[in-house]
Structures are given as structure tokens and as C-alpha cells.
Amino acid sequence: MNSLKIICPNNKRLLKGLSGYRLAVRVKDPAQAVEAAALVRDSGNDLVRVIVDSEKPFDQLTFLEDQKPLPLAVITPSMGRFRHLAKGLNLLREMNLCLYLPCGSPENSTALKILSSLGVKGCALIGRGPTDWEALTDLMTYALLERVPHAAIEPFAFIAAHYDPLSTLNWKEVYFDDPAQFLHMDSKGRIALTAAELGQRRFIARSIDEIGGAADVPAIRERLQEWRGYFVKNHPCASCNGWKVCLGTFSPPPPKENGCAGFFREMIEVIRQYRAQKAGGE
């Protein structure tokens, strides 16, 4: 089985044509999740995730008992009203679900914090539109240093677990956007490196058959080395002390002290504290 994971639409004909892959399937509504998952598995593929990409607020989505075993990534623009969610909290807690919210507003950061405190895993979508760095910093600090039990908040938990100061970290796999891990497929089977490029119809292959391992595909290799361009150009990001975690994700514009640079620098500091806490057995 290919180590690359493919994210594909919930397309019956497409999924039936794929076999022996590790697939994440994209749906618009949780109601489609069970059927899509069954389709993936029935075609002889491993199900990596069901990605629910909805334009509705989270509170408008309906989750049912039969979705409990499914690995769900739910992307919504906002949480919606908490009182609508309150009655379904027990079910949400029992589900293998992660809620993705964009972090352009303090409200979404607060929402992730609230849901985390109630045991629902969340993920801050950083870099999708404007970012409220202040609120994001609070959220990150809460996610990593708060001692009261709470569910993980990504990408902070992932970064804290994988950050190696003597290396660089590409944590976009949390967003399914790391070409070393994920490729994106459209309904015709064409392959793009990221979800954004899929939307822009920038394909690197006409079908998955053209793709071997990540190391065999020049486009993937080049993408993975793209960071070197910042050094060639002497871009300000290359001299930023948040670089090892950011890798220029937010450029242009150049890193700002009260923006991405300050955030990632603080994050590295928080990770040090987080690890010190863990090492201390706390």
C-alpha cells in the first residue's frame, strides 16, 4: 500500500476505481459520512478520515450515534450557538471528531477553548484569511499549558509533540496539506499537492497511477524543498526565530513582531515550558 494518503471527494465511481490506498474522503454534511466511509472500505481502501467540509456553523450540523466509530474532521466557519450544542455534547465527546475553525476572530478561538474544556477536540485553522494573533496566542497557551483536563487543540498539540529544535517541522499535515503525507484528488482522479491547488485546478498528475512514493515525484520533491527559496532570496522569514515552526507559511508579507513572528517565537517558548512540565511529571 502506498504510504501517501489521498484526499478525494465522495464520488462513488471514483472511489470504486481506487483500491489499496489510504483515503480520506471529503463530504459536505455529516449525514454523508457513514455512507462515504463504507464506500471507501468496501473498495478495498483504508479509511484515514472523513472530512466534513461545511459552510454551516458547527451547531447546525447533526451528528448521530452511527458516526461514532468514524474518524471525522469537521471544518466549519464557526461554532454557532453553544446552547444548540449543549444537548449533544455527550455524543460529541464520545465521537472521534476534531472541529476545525478558522482563527480570524477571537470568537472562534474562544469556541475552540470552550469545546476543548468540554472534551471536544479542535483545530485552529491558521493562515486561512486574517488571523487574530493575540487570541491565537491565548489559545495556544491554553492548549499547551492549561493543567485542567481538556481535549487537544491542534495544530498546537501536534507541534508540541513533534517540534525538534534541531530540525524544521512541517505541521501542515494537520490540515492535510503536507505533500509528503497527503495528495488531493478531484472527481476526475487528477492529483494536486494541496487543497488550495486543487481548487485552483493546479494538478501535478492526471491520475494517481502516475504517482509512486513521495520521493519519486519531482513536483513533491520540489515542494518539500521550497523553503530553500527563502534563503536564496534572503527573505526576512529566513532570519526569523520562529522559522523552524513556521517555514514561511505567512509570507508575504514579511514576519511581524506583533504577528506571526511574535506568535511562533512565543510558541517555541511555550513548548519549552510544556516539555519542562512534562519532564517534571506534571
Added chain:
Amino acid sequence: MPTVIFKPTESCNARCLYCDVVHKKRSGPRTMPLKTLELFFWRLNEFLAAHPKEQMELVWHGGEPLLLGPDYFRQALRFQQGHCPETADRIRHSIQSNLTLFSRELAEVLRQLGVDSIGTSYEPIPNIRGLGLKRDWADYNRRFMKGLRLVEEEGFNWGVIYVVTKPALKNPLKIFHFLSNLSPKGSFMFNPVIIYGHRTEHLRITAREYTDFLGTIFPVWWRNREEYPQIEPFFSLTQNLLEKSRSLMCSDSGRCAHSHLNLLPDGSLSHCGRSADWDLLNYGTIFEKTFDQALKDPQRKILLKRNVLLPRRECKGCRFWDICHGGCPLDAWSATGSFLHKTEWCDLKKDFIEIYFEPTVHPGPAEKKDSPPAQQKGLGHHRPAAFLHTRSDNQQKSQKSEDGLWINPIGGLGDTLMISGVLKQVLENYPSRRFNLVERTKYRAILEGHPAIEKIGSPAPGAEFLSTNYWDCEAYRLPGGRAYQALASLFGLEQPVEERLYVPWAYEDDPLLMRSIPWKGRNILLSQSSDSPRKQMGIRRWEALVERLADKETGIFQVGRMPEDYIRGAYSLLGLTNPRQLISLVRHFDAVVTSDNFIMHAAHLHGVPAVVLWGPTDHRIYGYADQVHLSAKRKCEFSDGCIGPGRGDIYQTVCPRGPEHCLETIPLKAISTALRKILY
């Protein structure tokens, strides 16, 4: 291991502003002919065969050695295989390249030669390094990064030299982060630019500028050094100064005399790259000289002579000799025209260590506030000359507290008398220096009014401290180290200093007390007490001493604090004096018999003769030459004395040996005899 800096070509595809290689006038070939290359490997084998235990390091250098192309390296490999069949495994190849020409083909042959690590250099600041006559910076960067990627993909390690020029001084941390980000687990080295001609004068930096450049980066690196690459000179200094392991570059090792050789394309041999550049220390050519002959060339003797002369002259007393050796002899020649001087970079290194390194790695007591005082004796926080330098630049000012430098003394009142003396000497040497004293009753009594003390109070958060913990100072721990000298070193005074004690106030006599003391013809002061019970002789023996000394003409008086044991037979002044009065009182006596304590120092302050009883501590460290020292024989497990660095936990405990406590073994006769010699 001998090292050959092998320059098979002096051609280069780059025109880096500060590099002289392409401008050099030469009569011979720019690239080494294959016949000479073959002879080189023949000579290598000749040397290694004659020295079966030796290895030879061969550093491919240039020019740009990769300009030679893969075929040249393959030919070198063939020569090695052909001429060195038995010795090739003792040839260690490494290479210094700008990487702009690196290719998979070259990677293969370099690997076959045994190269596993590549040294390079890089400059993110535009228009300093560049390819071709136009010094194309952008193209250089593109090719360098491409080469670097290949180097990593091919599994080579790499390290980068960064040459610090004037433009780099604008933002040292930017350079640091750039290089750290580019090579998170690699290594890089900062070198100051060496200017060869006037055309690059605008790149020149002063030693002080370089010190400050390093000093801006060092605290950032030090704080999270396990998260940053191995950076020189920081890493080596850490090893050399803190871990006491020796890791010295050729310029600092003092050992290049018999180890280095430089080989140019025309086969000429010189000492090193610099000597070849400056036409010095030429050892002939490989056509007529063996490596053995070149490595034993008589011209090298001057480098050995330098190692003997410098510690007696310019480097005399320098505490960094072991890690510097006067620096690179070629640098010395460049600045003075003679090898027999230290280099201008010596002062740079010293400044960097004292201004930036030591204050950073040895935080003051404020940062160690949780440590109990007894344990602090075993901890090392010293901040030497660091703060005695004039701080002229804003950058450095911004790193220091606006409030000035604070002293938070530790130790007893005797230590405070020494601090007071040292402070006085600091003021004499540096009239503008002032310190703040942390408000503590014990020390205020002695130091209040000191001309070197600006104010006494509470330091603000983040205030800068100068530690007075001399116990962990090298000048104290080394054989022959003296407490006063060590303390002076912490304040940046050059040793040896005169050991003068000082109090900043007029002596105070309590008239009532003075009238009540039954003075006699000869008056002896006894001071039995000490902060450490281990430094005290038992009270019974003091009483026996009094019995021996007592006569009608001799008054015997005891001083100390109220709760201390009374020596029967002595006139007790216990608890009747405050510290100032006690210090003042000592001067009225004809002789003092004392333990190693505050009164011992006070006697020296007044020049009053003293017999000092030494047990676990050493008069060679604390005592004064004008005193009589009676040292007990130590028969316990602490042959060097039970009190000292790292043993703070027993300082305030009683010796478990009871009547066999070392101080109990000093013969009373010896004490009384010594006293009589003083008094009669």
C-alpha cells in the same frame, strides 16, 4: 596529526570582496599539474610509511577546489590508490568549498576519497560574495543553495564559516537566526574579516566591534544552546572554560609549529595559508623536500620560542593563556612584524569572555536566590572584569540595568573587609566605578559610606549583579590561589594586588567601654569564635592558654558575640561591641590570638601582631604575611581541610572527631611561645 592545507588551485569562480586569492600575483601555475599532484601523494606515502602511527589530514582548499572538476579528484584518488596502498587509510580528506559547483558526480568521488563533511562559507548580505567578475550575488545564492541541497541529499555533513564584516554589525541576531535556520543541527563559525587592501576598507571591523557582535549573539545561543547549532567560538569556549576540555583551533592551540603545512599549486610548501599569502615561513617545495623535512624546518623554532616567551612577557599572568597561547602567530606578524608578540585578537577574546561570556554563564546571586548561603560557597558565579570596561555603545547599554551594578555580599565579616579593600582598589584604578549594595544589616555596618558604593537599597527586578563568590573562582582554586586575589579578580583587578584591607569610616571607640577596660602593661586579645565550629579550638584549651599567659603585667581580653563561650580567666568583652567598635577596638591591643575569623582580618587591618590558629582552613589562602600562623596537623579524611568549595553543607557543623579535632592538636606551648616573641 599533521595537517596539509592543500591548495590544488588558486582559481575561483567567485569574487568575494574580502578574499585576496584571485588578486594574488604568482609566477607558478594557478592549478597544480597532475605530475605535481602525483608527487604529492608519493610524498604523503613516504611520510606515513616512515611514521606508522601517524595520520595525515588533507584539507582540500583553494581557490575553489571544485573548479578542478570530478576528473581531477578521480585522478587524485588513483594516485592515492597507486602510491599509498598501505597508508591510504591514514589519510583523512576534508574539503572547503563554496559549493556553487557541487554535483552528484563530485559527491561520488569525494565519498570515495573518504570525505564525509564539507566546510563552506556563506553570506546572506547582498554584494559581498558573488560569482564572476560582476560578483553576481543572486546567482551565487541560487547555486549555493542548490549545492547545499545536493550535499544534504548525498548525506554529507556540512559546516559554514561566516565572515563578519561591517554590514553584518547592523543586526547580529539576524545573521545568527539566518544561519541557525539554514543549518539547524549543523555547525557554523564566526570569523572576523581580515582586510588585505584598501579597496575593501569599508568592510573592516574593529576588535571591539567583533566582540560586541559575538556578545549580542552569545546570550541568545547560551540560553537555549541545546536548541541551536554548534557555534564557534561559543562552543569551544564553553568546553574550554566550563568543561575544562581542550578544543582549540589552530590559531589558539600554540601547537601549529610542528603540525601545519601549506601546499600551493606550484608545489611550494609554507607553514599555512596565511604564511603563504604573506610569503613567510617558506619551507621549499615538494620537489626537493620531504614532509618530514618541511615539518622539521628550523624556521619553525621561532613559533616554539613564542610559546616560551609570551607567558613570561605580554601574556604573563593572563588567565586565558591555556586557551589562547597568544593567538595566531601570523596575525601577530601581520600587526607587529614579529611572531614574538600576542595578536590583537587576544584582547578581543579576553574582552568577549569577561564582558559577555562569564556574566552570562555565571549568573549572579540574584538568579540563585533560592540557594542557601552555605551551598553558595560551592557554586560558581563570578563576573570578572566585565563591568570595568567602558560601555560606550548603545547595544551594550541596553543589556545592562540602568540602575548600575549591584553587590550582594556573601560570607562573613572578614570577607566583607576584603571586599571593602578590593573596592577601594577598584576605585583607585577606575575612579568612575561605583556599585550598589544590597541592603543587608550585616554588611551595611562595614560598607556604608564606602566611596565605591553609590547606594544601599533593594535592587529592582532584572538588576545586574556582580558576585563576590570567590570560592569558585579559578584564581582561588588553583594551587597558590589566595582569597583576596581571587576576590580582586572578580572585580577585574589585575593580579597580584596588594592585599590591603579598608574600612570607609573613622574608628569608633565607645568611651564608656574604653574607660571600663582594665588595661595592663601588655594587652592580649583573644578571639575564639568563628561562624564555623570546625574553625574553633575548644574552650578548655583556650582556658589553659590563658592560664599560661596570665601574669600581673598582661591583660587578657576576650571579644565576640554575647552567646559565645566564655574563656575563664580572660576579661570578657563579649557582646559589648558592635562590628565597627570591635574592629576599632582591635587596634588598642598589643597582640591578638585568634581563630581564622573576622578578628584575624581586623588585626591585619590595624597591623596588630596576631597569632592565628588554623585547622581546616589554610593560612596560605587566607592568612597575611605579617602574622604568625600555627597550623594544626590534619589526621582526618580531609587532608586538604574539611571546609572548602563543595563542602558548604558541613561548614556550620561540629567536627565529629571531638578531642581529636585538628585544632585541639596545636600545642599550647607553640601559641604562648609565638606570643612571647611578639610581646617581648
